Amino acid sequence: MATQADAAARSRTPLSRQRVLDTAVALADEGGVDALSMRRIAQALGVVPMALYKHVANKDELLDGMIDVVVGEVDPPAGGTDWKTAVRQRILSARRMLLRHPWAAGVIESRTKARTTPTPAVLAYLDSMIGVFRAGGFSIDLVHHALHVMGSRLLGFSQELFEDRPGGEPDPDAPAPEEMAARYPHITELAMAVAHDRDSVVGSGCDDQFEFEFALDLTLDGLDRLRARS
Amino acid sequence: MATQADAAARSRTPLSRQRVLDTAVALADEGGVDALSMRRIAQALGVVPMALYKHVANKDELLDGMIDVVVGEVDPPAGGTDWKTAVRQRILSARRMLLRHPWAAGVIESRTKARTTPTPAVLAYLDSMIGVFRAGGFSIDLVHHALHVMGSRLLGFSQELFEDRPGGEPDPDAPAPEEMAARYPHITELAMAVAHDRDSVVGSGCDDQFEFEFALDLTLDGLDRLRARS
């Protein structure tokens, strides 16, 4: 009975809030946040479901804790460089975190909407980001504008509408190529141009990393122009 | 028995996919998407839960249908103007839709992630948006870049991290002002500057609409500069 042995081995390490959160993050990474349940976390820890409630008040508080775990993985701002390099590196670090934890952007968004204040780690992230802008000579008003301009990109999130699905089954109820071309001519034109331009890139034929940095740089250059003018 | 009469009156109008979707959208508008269940929709329609499955295959397909209902509310692109005005007006129309249906951005995002293709209405929205760029003289490559730059803003979504909560109870476990100031000095500085600057604005002291248009215009000007250069 390997399962019982595993459970015994696990229960030798005492349960802690950190262990609960780490397990929850690992399960969400594997199976997505929809498949994450208190019962399943308990099972993975070899523990009865109610034992979790000693370390987290309820599921919402668990999700808040998970947010703080992953936001804590984002690199702090680099010192000794100009503001633009520091912001750029940090946002790219946040993006890497979100690629590691695909569920995080959605959870951060929905939990932030439900709370009055972002979670502590998100607050700390924003605060040090503002600090970089301020140290770079931005007026407080311009920082305010800048945060709005960055929007969700501040957390490295970019909404990919045509991302390839892992596994890549053709999906039975997807529209046929001819129908796509007839109904959505502009999308088709664009998709073909992209496929032709970037033959070497695997997957969707679109270099997401390049596009992300292109968008990021355009925004940063615009902000820098405003900064120089003030 | 008013309830029974209501149910009878409702069931006189035959159930249809449109009526199911409209009811679901209305319930989500009122109570949020978390409180939306097949059982609750059925109850609102005075119908047994299983009756819904004649008109929608399952809950995911219901959510897809709801997306198409609300995206269909976005104005089509205005004709007879320059590309920038047309894009601007359309994005502002999408933003108004999302303010009417606060659950929509999250559902669009999560459902798009789960499907291989965006829902038909989202495809149509994107297609006509691309059409506006193309008619405005954008090369296909530049349109491709532009879509990435707009990102989620293309659907009018902007992530507001410090939105005031309706009802405005002080929230017992929110950090005290002194603690906020000590731990997050830059956020506090910014919040105070904003509050001082815009005394007249009700609520958070931050004019969301102005900020949204500021960000939008910065992005559009950047794109226009690239367009003129090519």
Add this chain to the structure above:
DNA sequence: ACCTGAACACCGTTCAAGT
């Protein structure tokens, strides 16, 4: 053939009973 009640396999969380 159509409709639907009961049932199944879940879920988060309460609570009282056991140690």
Add this chain to the structure above:
DNA sequence: ACCTGAACACCGTTCAAGT
């Protein structure tokens, strides 16, 4: 005082029994 099994009030969906 601590821990936990059973129970409660849900959920989406299957399926067989009723019309």
